[in-house]
Amino acid sequence: MSNLVAQQNAVTELMRVSPLADELAERFARAGHSLYLVGGSVRDALLGRLSADLDFTTDARPDRVLAIVNDWGDAVWDVGIAFGTVGVTKKGMTLEITTFRADSYDRVGRNPEVTFGDTIEGDLLRRDFTVNAMAIDLVTKTFIDPHDGMDALRLQVLDTPATPQESFADDPLRMLRAARFAAQLGFTAAPRVVAAMTSMAAQLERITAERVQAELSKLLLAADPRPGLELLVDTGLAEHVLPELPGMRLAIDEHHQHKDVYQHSLTVLAQAIDLEQRHEPVSGPDLVLRLAALLHDVGKPATREFQPGGGVSFHHHEVVGARMARKRLRALKYPKETIEAVAQLVFLHLRFHGYGGGEWTDSAVRRYVTDAGELLPRLHKLVRADCTTRNRRKAAALQATYDELEARIARLKEQEDLNRVRPDLDGNEIMRLLGLSPGPQVGQAWKFLKELRLDRGPLEHDDAVAELKKWARDQGITPPG
Known part of the structure; x- marks a missing residue:
């Protein structure tokens, strides 16, 4: 797929949601701020598969974003505001608007020290893969692609904006995301990415089991999980995720x-x-x-x-x-x-x-x-x-x-x-027929009748009663009467 065709695909997809995106961009522009479609949304637009969940980024700080969208969205939430993200639903679409990020990592845990940035270029540099490091300026409808993400998309290659070692040291979960994207998109990891994943596999120990599970599940739910699973095994990541597989x-x-x-x-x-x-x-x-x-x-x-x-x-x-x-x-x-x-x-x-x-x-x-x-x-x-x-x-x-x-x-x-296989007699009838009070013997009788039901199928009531009383006598239980 040529870059020109890819851009045409993106524009076509963008036009599908353009009234909503244009409306939102206008609000940000009137407030003196920029707004970009970014990340996976741009990637999917280029692939002709833009979903109803859209990601945006802006120079506006989170409190400004809230003020801009508060009376515009059908619903607004700020659960992720500590990380600079405000969520909005509008006309059946889910939008996440995140302030430019320029995070720093201690490279011990996974969560960064959240730092807001001032440029789209700085924001794109901190993203996981070049195919996710493209943006569309919603005011000028121009592409921003400082890391050749469109070429990577055309070649179906997963590479990182920074060096893989820097990227994975900042967030080891990105190694699992590489395997997930290999499954979801059918892309191949670049040799330097594979080498870094192999040498840094043990870094996954920094990631919580819950986050690992979430990525593994997304990988398995892809149309073809095999490439992702093979990448996990070949790089040694599987030893830290699902060691039973290798x-x-x-x-x-x-x-x-x-x-x-x-x-x-x-x-x-x-x-x-x-x-x-x-x-x-x-x-x-x-x-x-x-x-x-x-x-x-x-x-x-x-x-x-x-x-x-x-x-x-x-x-x-x-x-x-x-x-x-x-x-x-x-x-x-x-x-x-x-x-x-x-x-x-x-x-x-x-x-x-x-x-x-x-x-x-x-x-x-x-x-x-x-x-x-x-x-x-x-x-x-x-x-x-x-x-x-x-x-x-x-x-x-x-x-x-x-x-x-x-x-x-x-x-x-x-x-x-x-x-719904059940005994032919219920617990109350068992107790009445055998003169028992609630207790273990009733449970044993119930289990016997269920096994009998599985062996012989439904019994006539009188036959079930006869079998129960015979069992009871064998157990030393004397039925009344």
């Missing part, structure tokens, strides 16, 4: 008795993303499914055993993997519900392979559905994505077998409410 790069034995687990996991992730919309579509990227796909075989390195005769086994790697996934996601401060969902999917992902040629009983199918619970649609996708064999006949057979399992689930669901 840990899956097992040395392949001389007889090639197993796949490269790392490459396999990246392929499963890509296939799971493809299935998000093709199989039981969802409204947007599914972070839980993507984390589970990436980590489903994370337990293999710890469970690998070489068998006599040259075979390799990974017994119970799903159990070990669920435990490892839970531990890592906790360290990254993911929400509890996300952690448990991912761990359960990792734990269940091998269950289907016991299905074989379709010889599961209805009881086994009920247990599969019950154990998955609300995760069943994701489990379907994960299991299907886990087939990476190049043998087309074998792949087709596996998919056909899973088709049959889903069909059986559907047939059983027509007959029974598999999503």
